[in-house]
Amino acid sequence: MDRTLTCRTADDMEALGREIGETCVPGTVISLRGSLGAGKTVFAKGVARSLGIQEAIVSPTFTLVQEYDGRIPMYHMDLYRITSEEDFQMIGGEDMLYSDGVCLIEWSEIINSMLPSGTLFVQITVNDDQSRTVTLKGGLK
Template sequence: MNYICTNSPEETIELGKRLATLLKSGDVILLSGDLGAGKTAFTKGIALGLDIEDYVKSPTFTYVLEYKGKMSLYHFDLYRLQDIEEIYDLGFEEYLQCDGVLVLEWGDRVKEVLKEDEIDYISVFLEKVGEKNRKIYFDCNTKERNIAKELL
């Protein structure tokens, strides 16, 4: 798995913006990493890259927030899921049909379900390696794309 290092929250946001330029409607991004690793900061960058002007926050208590820009962003927080199948109770299948990008914080919790349902995704793992330093790993479960190579 390829990774990119960032040295500040601003650099993590900038990397999210760069990723947004490579995204297409229907893309699913799974974000994972410990609390405070920068998942929401990375999502803010994706939103900025999609020309979304709204304040982006973690949808911890609502499970999903919607933002409109040149492409819509559907921002899920799966931290409180009790069962991975609950993702479908949130309307996940309907969001897949929408014109936009889906970002799933704590996405590692549903990776197996997505594989079983043959849903392609981009996996992003944020590792906290210092107070402001991060290693951000990228993997794609489809052979047609190499996101990390495009970002390097």
């Protein structure tokens, strides 16, 4: 996939997450990139909704990973606070990457070299008017 689009509002971002969520299959890995408050968790919420998850979705900044039961299990990670690949191993991160779930990873830069080849990269940039430019790259299709 190689697509760039604009999300004017948080609702647009959630809708984009829902659209991408429809394409998720067991083993899908999505790397969410962008500054603090860019909208990574809003996107993750959209994915969750299309997987049939109704729970509130919040950045797992302190728990590092949050698991949700949906049509496919969803593992939502926020690696902002981890400092090494070893930390990622300790939380069972690699097992989740190769599980039957969908993995969404905020702040995945630290485990770049561990991301599977079919990872979908979602890069979010905040524009002056608060809209977001979103670039989607990679993925299995």
